[in-house]
Every structure is written in C-alpha cells, then in structure tokens.
Amino acid sequence: MIVEVVTGADERPEVRVVDVDDLARLHLALGQVTDEEADEALRAAGLGRLEDGESGVLDAAALRAAAEAQAGSPAGADDWGRRWEGLLATARDRGWTADDGAGLKVHVESAAGA
Known part of the structure; x- marks a missing residue:
C-alpha cells in the first residue's frame, strides 16, 4: 500500500491511498511537493504527518478506513482484514509503531510517475 502526496488540481497537493490490496509493503511517496506541503496535506487529510524528508507517521485507523473502502471485492473483505x-x-x-501506538512509522520514497 502506498500513501501518495502529489500535486493535484490547481497545483495543490493531494493525498491518495493506492495499491490498497498490497499489504506486504507500506510507504509514503512524495511527488513534486515540499516537505511542508506534504506534511500539511497529510494532516489536512487526517492520515498522518511527515516527520522529515525520510520518514512519516500514518494514523492506522484513518489509513485502514481510506484503504478498506477501496479494497477488492466485498467477498474478500475478511481476507483483507486479516492481512x-x-x-x-x-x-x-519490528518497532514501526509510533509512541502513542496509533500510528505507523513509514519511510518516504519518490512518487516518480505519480
């Protein structure tokens, strides 16, 4: 699963949750946005925050809600939930949870092509 922050309409950053059925990986991908723009967009979307240019924290409950709504067929909902x-x-x-336990620590990659 990838959380992307990319330039959207009117050159404003937007947040998208993509590849929601791939739960073997999770990262934050930044397009042509500054760290400040990415942090602001993540916070405005209620999905988390950027820690620095290399890492971020995503709100696990908000991420699940955003991703589950897009997940495969309803018949596979139980499987998606288990994954x-x-x-x-x-x-x-692996120690990839935030101190409050509600967030997931993720690394930042380029959203080249996004």
Whole structure:
C-alpha cells in the first residue's frame, strides 16, 4: 500500500491511498511537493504527518478506513482484514509503531510517475 502526496488540481497537493490490496509493503511517496506541503496535506487529510524528508507517521485507523473502502471485492473483505491485522502485527514486532501506538512509522520514497 502506498500513501501518495502529489500535486493535484490547481497545483495543490493531494493525498491518495493506492495499491490498497498490497499489504506486504507500506510507504509514503512524495511527488513534486515540499516537505511542508506534504506534511500539511497529510494532516489536512487526517492520515498522518511527515516527520522529515525520510520518514512519516500514518494514523492506522484513518489509513485502514481510506484503504478498506477501496479494497477488492466485498467477498474478500475478511481476507483483507486479516492481512491488515498481519501488517499491524509486523509493524509492532519490528518497532514501526509510533509512541502513542496509533500510528505507523513509514519511510518516504519518490512518487516518480505519480
């Protein structure tokens, strides 16, 4: 799953959650936006915040709500939920959760082509 912050309409940054069925990976991808614009867009969307140019924290509950709404077929909802819980378990095991436990630490990559 990828959370993208890219230049949207009227050159304003917008946040998109894409590749929602790929729960084997999670990262934040920034397009042609400044760190400040990315942080502001993430906060405005209620999805998290940018820590610095290399890392961010995503709100797990908000991310799940945004992603689950786009996930595959309704028949696969139980499977998606199990895989989501697996993603959270892996994040906890590897220390990729924020101090408050409600956020997931992610690394930042380029959203080239986005």
